Amino acid sequence: MSLTSSLLRRARTPLLVLALAPAMSCSVAAKTLEVGPDKTYKLPSAAIAAAGDGDKILIAAGEYFDCAIVPANNLTIEGTGPDASAVMTDKTCGGKGLLVTTGKNITVRNLTLTRARVPDGNGAGIRSEGEGLTVERVKFVNNQNGLLANPTPQGQIIIRNSEFIRNGACNPACAHGIYVNELALLRIENSKFTETRNAHHIKSRAARTEVIGCDISDGPNGTASYEIDIPNGGSLVLRDSRLEKGPKAENHSAAISIGAEGVNQMTREITIANNSFRNAGNFPTTFVVNMTATEAMLKGNKLSGTVEPLKGDGEVQ
Template sequence: MKAALVIFAFVVPAQAAVLEVGSGTAFSLPSAAIAAAKPGDTVHIAAGSYRDCAAWTVDDLTIEGENGTVLREAICQGAGIFVVNAPNAIIRNISFEGASIAEGNGSGIRANGQRLLVEHCSFRNNQDGILTANNGGAELIVRDSRFEKNGACLPNKGCAHGIYAGVITRLRVETSHFRDAVAGHYIKSRARRTEVIGNRIEDGDSGRSSYLIDLPNGGALEMTGNTLQKGPRTENPTAAVILGEEGDKRPAGPVTISDNIFRNDGPPTIFVRNDAKSPALLSGNKITGKVRLLVGRGAVD
């Protein structure tokens, strides 16, 4: 946690301004305020539904909404509702809804920079909730956010997911809620290190997810204190958590999976399938339903 705080302790210029968006303010649309912002500024978006999108390169912006701030359906740069091309950004208290493009990976947020913090946000009915570029030095932290009815799998286009982290240094997802996937995985990560801490990830009765968590190229994983459920309508009953099934391309790192609660309400499944070179160390997990705890390298304490 301390590392995350250091990462996002941006240097804010003394002249930093707050740009207000909403009825009776200088800016009627978020995109207009973001276009006018300077490094270190904050864009504050009043509650309301905005059919708008924005892409920016200005560094160290904070984009924040209120309860009831919704950006929906509009797509910038053929990619997403927010396209973050700046090195550093903070986004909080905004709902992103209905991001869809023909390629099948329209995103609530497309993260192309180095460091992005997303907190207290909601992602609903998007193809990808958040999608990152392949950027080896980048970090994405998602905190206290909600992902519902995201995901897509289109013929010859691949699949989109709740969160899809490309080849980055670190993905951290904490105290967030994922449910009712339309398709794909709730979290897919090609990061060197993935941290999944204290989340609730569940299909419910109607979610059609494939895996709950997928690290297709292996890497380090810290997964602790989560509550997980695989439902009766899952499109892939084989496993809940899987590592290395597309080739073990990330550097080997510790894989610790501890103190999670997992319930399987669908066909028999595997809690953790590990095809990566790093052994998975499982401890203190509480499992119910027809579940095999571990297949592949590792040990259960």
């Protein structure tokens, strides 16, 4: 290498560093926004409106007559009190719900969302409209829908350690404990559904639905239809869960229904394993009604009451 070339290389290096420096300095650290009577923001909606992508909102214990549309991406909304003692109640935004998530990859944690009502009957604790939602330790109590999701075919919704209590309605249209439209994946883990009214505990049009380690029961007062409804086909994995159809259930035909509204997507797998199901009503019912051409595999399930294990294609072991 010539002396001239060596000098040119040395001269360029500081210029490259200087050129990169402004871009590197433009990154902005995520903020934590606090909500509470003695905090900067008095209502969750005020903090959500001020939040940017990647921020975290912490909500102190208390009752908030409030709702919010959530446009930021990668946002976390979390209650700080014990046992979901930060409560959003009675108010809905956009005619949709208490929290309307339009951003991507939002996490909602440790809140109670209750008493959502709208005129069209679809008021939700959470109305999910963006791509990607995680729900952890959230209580959905006495809403029309606990959680309602718009079609996002590439999206995923993950629900963990949450409770759905006395949700559901069928006036004028049916609303459910959980109702998701087209998704890539709905996964529900270690969650409880009880006393759902009129409609289904879980209704999913996702390409794949996984229900793991859950408790889904009508109880003595619940009037639900199906415990799990997969109306258009799609893969279903249900395992290690407890299900019960109660004496006031409005639909006696089945606990789990697959394909009742017409199969319009691929059903790659139906695995129902290591669950317990009890029919507490004085009527016969069927544990799984499979209207797809995919064979359902039922294995290691314990059934009690007047129950037929399976109608449709499949095998019972």
